[in-house]
Amino acid sequence: MIGLKLLLLLGFMLGTAVFGLIVGWVDRKVSARVQFRVGPPLLQNFNDFFKLMGKETILVKEGIHWLFIAAPLAAFSMLAVISTMIWVALILNQGFGGDLIVVMYLMMIYSVMIVIGGSSTGNVYSSIGAGREIKLLLGDELVFILVCLVPIIQTNYALQLDQIIAKQAENGMVIGSVSGTIAFILGLLCIQAKIAMPPFHIAEAETELVEGPLMEYSGPLLAFWKLNHHMMIVAYPLLLVLLFFGGFNLQGIGILWAVLKYLVIVVLMILIKNTNPRIRIDTALHFFWRIAAPLGLIAVILAVLGV
Amino acid sequence: MGWYNKRLAKSIWVFHVSASPCNNCDIEILDLLTPKYDVERLGIKLVGSVRHADVLLVSGVINQKVAPMVKKIYEQAPKPIFVMGVGTCPSGGCCFNDSYNIVENREDVIPFDIYVPGCPPKPEAMIAGAAKLMEVLNG
Ligand code: SF4
Numbered sequence: 001m002i003g004l005k006l007l008l009l010l011g012f013m014l015g016t017a018v019f020g021l022i023v024g025w026v027d028r029k030v031s032a033r034v035q036f037r038v039g040p041p042l043l044q045n046f047n048d049f050f051k052l053m054g055k056e057t058i059l060v061k062e063g064i065h066w067l068f069i070a071a072p073l074a075a076f077s078m079l080a081v082i083s084t085m086i087w088v089a090l091i092l093n094q095g096f097g098g099d100l101i102v103v104m105y106l107m108m109i110y111s112v113m114i115v116i117g118g119s120s121t122g123n124v125y126s127s128i129g130a131g132r133e134i135k136l137l138l139g140d141e142l143v144f145i146l147v148c149l150v151p152i153i154q155t156n157y158a159l160q161l162d163q164i165i166a167k168q169a170e171n172g173m174v175i176g177s178v179s180g181t182i183a184f185i186l187g188l189l190c191i192q193a194k195i196a197m198p199p200f201h202i203a204e205a206e207t208e209l210v211e212g213p214l215m216e217y218s219g220p221l222l223a224f225w226k227l228n229h230h231m232m233i234v235a236y237p238l239l240l241v242l243l244f245f246g247g248f249n250l251q252g253i254g255i256l257w258a259v260l261k262y263l264v265i266v267v268l269m270i271l272i273k274n275t276n277p278r279i280r281i282d283t284a285l286h287f288f289w290r291i292a293a294p295l296g297l298i299a300v301i302l303a304v305l306g307v
Numbered sequence: 308m309g310w311y312n313k314r315l316a317k318s319i320w321v322f323h324v325s326a327s328p329c330n331n332c333d334i335e336i337l338d339l340l341t342p343k344y345d346v347e348r349l350g351i352k353l354v355g356s357v358r359h360a361d362v363l364l365v366s367g368v369i370n371q372k373v374a375p376m377v378k379k380i381y382e383q384a385p386k387p388i389f390v391m392g393v394g395t396c397p398s399g400g401c402c403f404n405d406s407y408n409i410v411e412n413r414e415d416v417i418p419f420d421i422y423v424p425g426c427p428p429k430p431e432a433m434i435a436g437a438a439k440l441m442e443v444l445n446g
């Protein structure tokens with residue numbers, strides 16, 4: 001029994017990783033087409049990953065080595081667990097009590113891992129990047145919790161991922177209501193911030209912080225950070241599909257709908273990415289606390305009122 | 308390591324080292340990375356940190372002041388690393404050949420693997436240089 005579960009975890013982890021590298025290619029290709037370029041070939045991300053796996057890993061002399069090495073691997077295992085839980089709920093319709101809360105926690109700890117990895121090197125740029133990551137986390141976390149509350153309330157306080165799907169199959173998708181629409185839009189922006197996609201790549205700001213927390217990483221450890229980034233592009237939009245679009249049904253025409261639901265979210269994210277420059281950290285905090293959080297609160301109140 | 312070298316040839320991340328050039332080559336390197344030439348289709352990407360680099364694009368005659376820094380940058384890069392000398396400066400010294408402040412032997416400071424001549428070289432010439440490197444890696 002345990003062997004089967006481990007196999008399931010391994011399968012979903014590998015599946016998410018491979019799928020993520022391909023979606024990462026979609027991201028790069030669409031961005032290239034938006035800029036009137038040809039863009040990279042299909043297997044580009046695989047080449048990048050295997051190339052990084054074979055390069056030298058440099059440990060910084062003054063850094064804390066075990067934290068430096070552990071952070072990307074811990075982040076990878078966190079994403080493996082998140083994506084397995086989401087896939088299991090979507091495909092096998094299984095879950096356990098309060099697994100949505102676990103997913104929310106793990107998503108937060110991922111950001112903490114970036115902070116730990118970045119600040120363990122002692123590099124100034126990495127430390128600034130880590131500081132910005134914490135501030136961004138403070139900004140988007142509150143909004144993200146409010147966003148997650150809306151489907152919970154609308155599905156009669158179900159905290160279990162598979163129950164949220166089942167309730168939506170009975171009563172219609174959450175996005176069909178006013179509160180659901182507001183929450184979905186806010187959720188999209190929160191996820192953009194959690195994936196650190198432009199305009200929220202404040203922590204990794206390539207032009208001024210030269211990749212911030214990832215600056216000192218090289219070789220296989222960097223490969224894991226890049227892989228984590230691609231896995232997030234798979235797992236987080238799927239969470240939105242689950243919470244707002246009622247998951248998907250993998251029979252007959254349902255597969256087409258499933259792909260469509262996922263692609264709508266990803267293409268929206270890529271378009272937001274390509275049409276917005278990076279915002280400053282204070283602008284981001286202003287946006288999340290002064291604009292997004294009150295809107296999220298309104299959405300929660302509307303959900304309680306049943307609108 | 309043939310399989311690995313083929314992966315490396317398809318994913319070259321470049322880091323720009325400016326070792327006392329006249330600045331013209333740097334402008335040409337920036338031109339190389341514009342959408343017009345679209346080097347991303349070859350897997351080439353500009354990275355900001357030397358820890359992520361596969362190829363160092365070195366431009367300029369290396370003068371005595373920057374030589375220690377250039378050496379340090381080379382040592383900080385993860386191996387395998389390749390060095391491409393952009394412009395006539397790294398190979399022949401160009402118009403600075405008789406200056407009092409340049410290092411005597413540039414190859415002692417940083418081991419060049421490939422030179423792209425021209426003052427400054429066109430972006431097409433740099434792509435040709437990168438293609439040569441890929442040819443060697445592909446065997
Ligand atoms: S090769 Fe010519 S253009 Fe390039 S740095 Fe030297 S002098 Fe300037």
